[in-house]
Amino acid sequence: MKAGFQTMLTHYGEENIHGAVVPPIFLNSTFAHDSFEDFQAGQGYYYSRHSNPTLEVLEKKLAAMECGEAAKVFASGMAAISAVLFHFLRQGDHVICSTPTYGGTYGILGPYMKKFGISVDFIDFRDTERVRAAIKPNTKLIACESYSTFFMEVFDVAAIIGIAKEHGLLTIVDNTCASPANFRPIEWGFDIVIHSASKYLGGHSDVIAGVVISSKEIMESIEQIEYGIFGGALGPFEAWLVTRGIRTFGLRMKQHADSALQIAKMLEENSNVARVNFPFLPSHEQHELAKKQFDAPSGLISFELHGGKASAARVINRLKYFKIGVSWGGFESLVYSPGMHGENEQFTGTPYEPRMEHLIRISVGLEDPADLMEDLRSALESA
Structure with a gap:
């Protein structure tokens, strides 16, 4: 039975553990296995830097909220942004990013990425022809925000997605400002959605967290590489706090x-x-x-x-x-x-x-x- 938005937020993804209305927090760092064979087969959980039951409750809810197939939660919004950018970009790649953009995004794409030989053009996305004109043979992806966090400017989403698909470019959107209550980018054709869950998703100004939402294929690839080796996983208690915030x-x-x-x-x-x-x-x-x-x-x-x-x-x-x-x-x-x-x-x-x-x-x-x-x-x- 298809549930409404608030009903889904209240119930979806939660396991019935000892009848607890609020799922417990699994604070442990490591998990034991019953046998050598079970561990070797990768059954269950083994270390919270990779996966944890408390995090999975939150990830299921977040993926459903954004109409995505899978999600991974990070220790901050910048950890989420960094993992995605480092996963897809290689030396010599070019990025087109909307401007104005969040300061951290500008910092990593602009000054920081230069030392890896990655270039970026910051473009006013309200002018879609300027976006099209900025595409180069080495352009890899288009990054943007659902709307800008200083001037609240919006752009023609369908036009930008059309340009990206025409040129086979990956699309990444930071949906923190609008939130999935008001805008669901995957429904419009975006490939990857990022949030600072510290903001509307958490809602109580008591947690720093980030999330990436996309297809299972993309999320499994990020999980196998950047999620583990960068060490940017969200802690179980922080995941529990964001889950609490999502209920309202x-x-x-x-x-x-x-x-x-x-x-x-x-x-x-x-x-x-x-x-x-x-x-x-x-x-x-x-x-x-x-x-x-x-x-x-x-x-x-x-x-x-x-x-x-x-x-x-x-x-x-x-x-x-x-x-x-x-x-x-x-x-x-x-x-x-x-x-x-x-x-x-x-x-x-x-x-x-x-x-x-x-x-x-x-x-x-x-x-x-x-x-x-x-x-x-x-x-x-x-x-």
Whole structure:
């Protein structure tokens, strides 16, 4: 019987162990076998760096959420990204990556991969012809995010997938920002989905974790090589925490979406706000494309002030419910500005650079939206 999304999150992948409503945590590092022959045959588990029953519960749920065949969980989102990139890329390969992109992804694909002779072009995916024009004979894969985490820009997914398939390129998408509640990339034709499970999947800001979801063939290949030798496996307790978070994932995402839309509308009407970067607003130039591709928003919004860095600092310092911090997707509301980090190589010399200092990003948590809106209104008076 096919179950609904929240029902699947509650029950799928869990074993009935001694009638426990919550599956136990297998904290052991190693597993014993009954015989020489059993061990040699590879039956069961043998070492938690490779596999563990607690991790398998989570992996089954995550694969089902993203409509994938298999999943592996990692010690962080960056461990997941790194394993995938090192698995598929070889010296001399070329990558096309969307921009803006997550800072860690930019760091590994840009400056870091150069020492292995791997090149990358960072392209604005809103211009699909620029993506097509960037393809070279040695292009191996296309990497992107479901939408960008600073400006919330979206691109024509079907067009990018069509270009990739036309040229036989592998496609990798980081779906952390949108989450599988709102967008399921494999259904659109992506080959591999990556998440920082520290964010919406965990939902409680108490765990660092990552996940890769794909076909059984791809996941078995990554598991046999990078998963074991890089040592990036998620710990059993951390896996248990993410599983706990997933049980309320569907409900939490509905609240994030509803609150974010209310707050985005309020910000749009505030005279101290120059622009709201939220494509789910009817007034946004990408609204129709966002509606076509995503079921709902997540809780990430950014907005730009008329003033510069000092103006952003005044607003941020007056906020009470929005705590200053990186990341997103937890129960608590957070505020962050890229101007806090000074110069960012990814944006230097691009049209984004002058917008960064007066840009404020908020992660809308699970507090009452009326309280969050009043907090923002009061803070914006100082802009």
